[in-house]
Amino acid sequence: MPGLTIDPELFASLGAFMSENPAEAREPGDLLAFRAATTEMYAAFTESLPMPPEVEHRVLTTESADEASVDLHWFSPSTPAAGATAAVVHAHGGGRVAGAVSMFAPFIAQFVASSGVPFLSVEYRLAPEFPGSKAGEDVFAGLMWLVGHAETLGVDPARIAVMGESAGGGLAASAAIMARSAGVRLARQILIYPQLDDRTVDPDPALAPVVGSMYSDNRAQWDGVLGDARGSADVPATIAAARLTDFAALAPAYLEVGSLDIFRDETTAYAQKLWKAGVDAELHVLPGLIHGWDHLPPFIGIHEGVYARRVAVLRAL
Template identity: 45%
Template sequence: MDMIDPELAAVVVAMTEEVMANGIPTLPERGDALGLRELLDLGMAGILSPPSTSVFVSSHLASTPDGKELELRWYFIDSARSTSCPAVVYLHGGGMIGGKLDYYDGLARHYVQESTVPMLLVGYRLAPERTGTGLAEDGFSALQWLLEHADDLGVDGTRVAVMGDSGGGGVAAGTAILARDRGVRLAKQILIYPMLDDRTIEPDPGLEDVVAWTYDNNWTCWKALLGDAFGSDAVSPVAAPARLADFSGLPASYIEVGELDIFRDECIAYAQSLHKAGVSCELHVLPGVLHGYDRMSFEIGVSRRMLADRCRVIGSL
C-alpha cells in the first residue's frame, strides 16, 4: 500500500474489509467474459455518484446500419437548451464487456451540471455478442444521431466531443478514428484511463501486486472483443486504437491515467503519437493512483481535482 495515494489507500483498505466481511466473490477464470461481466456489473451497480441537481434527461433511440437500435440518454440543463451549445458523446466503461447506462446516470448529471455542456450517454452493444470494430461503429452511429438532431437539441455541430472511461475510453478513441476517416470533424476526444492496446497482457512486476484492473481481466476482455484476431496483425485500430499508424487529423485530446494502472504505458504512448502527428494532447499521469480510482471514492482529493479538471475541459468546448 506504500505506493498508493494515502487517501486512496484508506479507501481500498475499507473496501477490502467490506468485501471480506460479506464474503469474497468467486473470481471467474481467465477467458470467462460473461462471468467477468457479472462481477463488473455487480461492482458498478453499487457505485455512488457525485451530487447534482437541475439536470434533465430524455431517452432516444438511434438506428444502426445493421438494423438495430441503440438506447441513448440526453442530459441537459433546461436553460441552455435553446442556445447553440457544444455537446459530448459519452461511452461508458466496463472493459467493453460490461456496464450499463444506469451506472453512469449520476456521473453524467454531474458533468453536465458542473460544465453546463449537455451529454449523450450511449448504450453501445458489448462483447462478446458484439465484436471487433462493432463497438466503435455503435459509437459513430450515436455521434451521427446527435449531429442529425443538432438543431432540435440546440447543439453546435462543430463543437462536439467524444468521451469515455476505461473500456469506453477505447471505444471513444475508436469512434474518433472512424469520424476522422469518414470526414466528421470532432472538437476533442476526452479519454479517461482508456483501454487502448490488446497487447497489454504481460504483467509488469512493478504493477502486478497493486493494480485494480488485472492483466487477466484485460486478456479476457480483449479476447472477447477480438476473438481469433487477438494479438495478431489483423487487429483493426478502430477496435484497438493503439494499433493506429497515422494519428494525423485526430481531434485535440485529453488523456488521464493513473501511475499504478496497467494502461499507463499505452496511454503515454498514445499521447506521444498524437504529439508526433502535431495533434494537441493534454496528458495527466496521476502519482499513486489505481485504475478506476474516482469510482472508488468521489470524496478523496485526487478524485475531486480530476473531476473538476474534466469539467474544465468539457466546459472549454
C-alpha cells in the same frame, strides 16, 4: 516497491470499500462473472451519489451499421442554454463486456450539472455476444446521430466531443478515428484511462502486485472482442485505437491515467503519437492512482482538483 506506491488515502479508501463490499471469488477469464461483479460494484459506487435534480434524462434511439437499434441516453441541463451549446458523445467503461449507461448515469449527470454541457451516452452492445466492431460502430452511430440532430437539440456541431473512461475511452478514441475518415471534425477527444491496445496482456512486474486481476481480465476482455485475432496483425484501429499508424488530423485530445494503471503505457504512447503527428494533446499521469480510482467512494482529496480540470475541459469546448 520503491518508486511505485499507491496513494495512501486511496489505499485506505480501497481497503474500507473492500471490507464493506467483499467481492466473490471468480475464475480469471469468466466474462459473465466479471459482468456481474461490475454491476454489483457500480451499484455500491453510486449508492450515495444522487442524480442532480437540475439534469434531465431521456432515451432516444438510432440504428447502427448493421441496422440494429441502439439506445442513446440524453442528459441535459433542465434549464436550456440561451444559444447553441457544446455536447459530448459518451461511452461507458466495463471492458467492452460489462456495464450499462444506467450504472454510470450519476457520474454522467454530475458532469452535466457541473459543466452545463449535455451528454449523449451510447448504450453500445457488449462482447462476447456482440464481438468485433459492434461496440465501436454503435458509438460512432451515436456520434453521427448527434451531428445530424444538433440543431434540434440546440447543439453547435462544431463543438461536439467524444469522451469515455476505460473501455469507453478506447471506444471514444476509435470514434474519433472514424470521424476523421467521415470528414467530421470533433472539438475534442477526452480519454480517461482508456483501453486502447489489445496487446496489453503480459503483466508488468512493477505493476502486477498492485493491480490484482486486471491483466487477466484485460486479456479475457480482448479475447471476447477479438477472439483468436487478439494480438495479431489483423486488428484494425477502429477496434483497438493503438493500432493506428496515421495520427494526423485527429481531434485534439485530453488524456488521463494513473501511474499504477495497466493502461498507463498505452495511454502515454498514444499521446506521444498524437504529438508526433502535430495533434494537440494534454496528458496527465496521476501518481499513485489505480484504474477506476475516481469512482471509488468516498472521493479522496485529489479528486476535487482532477474533477475540476475535467469540467474545465468540458466548459472550454
